[in-house]
Amino acid sequence: SESLLHVENLKKYYPITGGKFGRVSETVRAVDGVSFSVREGETLGIVGESGCGKSTTGRMIMRLIEPTEGKIVFQNRDLMNLSKKEMRKARKDIQMIFQDPFASLNPRHTVEHIIEEPMIVHHIGDRKQRKARVEELLELVGLSSYHAKRYPHQFSGGQRQRIGIARALAVRPKVIIADEPVSALDVSVQSQVLNLLKDLQEKFHLTYIFIAHDLSVVRHISDRVGVMYLGKLVELSESEQLYDDPKHPYTKALLSSVPVPNPNVQTERMILQGDVPSPAHPPAGCSFHDRCPFAMDICSKERPHLKKLEDGRLVSCHLYD
Ligand code: SF4
Numbered sequence: 081s082e083s084l085l086h087v088e089n090l091k092k093y094y095p096i097t098g099g100k101f102g103r104v105s106e107t108v109r110a111v112d113g114v115s116f117s118v119r120e121g122e123t124l125g126i127v128g129e130s131g132c133g134k135s136t137t138g139r140m141i142m143r144l145i146e147p148t149e150g151k152i153v154f155q156n157r158d159l160m161n162l163s164k165k166e167m168r169k170a171r172k173d174i175q176m177i178f179q180d181p182f183a184s185l186n187p188r189h190t191v192e193h194i195i196e197e198p199m200i201v202h203h204i205g206d207r208k209q210r211k212a213r214v215e216e217l218l219e220l221v222g223l224s225s226y227h228a229k230r231y232p233h234q235f236s237g238g239q240r241q242r243i244g245i246a247r248a249l250a251v252r253p254k255v256i257i258a259d260e261p262v263s264a265l266d267v268s269v270q271s272q273v274l275n276l277l278k279d280l281q282e283k284f285h286l287t288y289i290f291i292a293h294d295l296s297v298v299r300h301i302s303d304r305v306g307v308m309y310l311g312k313l314v315e316l317s318e319s320e321q322l323y324d325d326p327k328h329p330y331t332k333a334l335l336s337s338v339p340v341p342n343p344n345v346q347t348e349r350m351i352l353q354g355d356v357p358s359p360a361h362p363p364a365g366c367s368f369h370d371r372c373p374f375a376m377d378i379c380s381k382e383r384p385h386l387k388k389l390e391d392g393r394l395v396s397c398h399l400y401d
């Protein structure tokens with residue numbers, strides 16, 4: 081179906097000031113030219129190690145972080161052209177769920193107040209209608225009206241994430257950006273919350289951008305997956321293709337059960353060496369080259385660009401030139 085949300089050449093550069101006169105001495109390219117579109121009703125997973133720019137990308141879509149450059153087209157309107165006031169209104173349609181529900185829920189507010197708040201902000205309903213809606217939302221996420229007068233600390237991590245989801249749904253958004261919504265939860269609770277998100281998506285025809293640092297988390301919820309490395313998308317494809325036959329060496333590494341051909345050893349698991357380089361000093365050429373077991377001469381000299389393979393997927397790697 082049609083693309084509902086589209087980002088183009090999205091960038092976030094942070095200047096680092098240093099030296100005697102506080103001059104700008106370095107630039108951190110946290111997000112460095114990311115483009116993708118999200119179709120209505122689908123889930124796009126965005127995966128990468130911490131510091132790759134995935135959360136920044138999610139927050140820029142809502143302009144919670146102001147992009148340095150780029151387009152954010154939602155329902156044929158570039159959100160970058162909106163005033164602050166117009167942008168606040170637009171956020172009704174795009175809501176966010178955060179990794180740490182404990183940090184994102186005000187500990188002094190009752191659950192009722194927490195879930196009601198976005199409706200107050202967006203002038204939805206009168207007090208009585210909002211209360212009824214809170215009860216409905218609590219039921220929807222597997223809690224009950226009996227929980228309304230309680231405080232966040234009285235809930236488990238999984239329940240708190242359900243409260244965060246109820247709050248995000250309160251204003252009937254079209255898109256939900258979920259930033260590592262299950263990363264802080266026990267594995268058994270993770271699948272419950274993922275199932276809940278999947279059910280809610282079907283019920284309300286929601287579109288998700290699902291951010292995670294682990295490919296296994298987004299596997300069953302994503303229709304397509306984008307892999308980010310050092311501020312850039314390095315691969316983007318349908319989930320099935322990506323998990324069955326990853327193309328980019330970094331994607332292969334993330335799915336580290338994939339054996340890597342090596343003439344000396346029969347099979348070798350590809351384990352990533354080293355840390356992600358600093359985005360203030362990305363390596364020249366392909367920014368993955370000093371960790372890549374397939375690196376060739378060209379890789380340290382020329383930066384690969386995202387290009388479309390015959391099967392439609394996008395990969396940024398000289399192996400596919
Ligand atoms: Fe590895 Fe070269 Fe591909 Fe980069 S461009 S991922 S270094 S093979």
Ligand code: MG
Nearest residue numbers: 130134135260
């Ligand atoms: Mg993050």
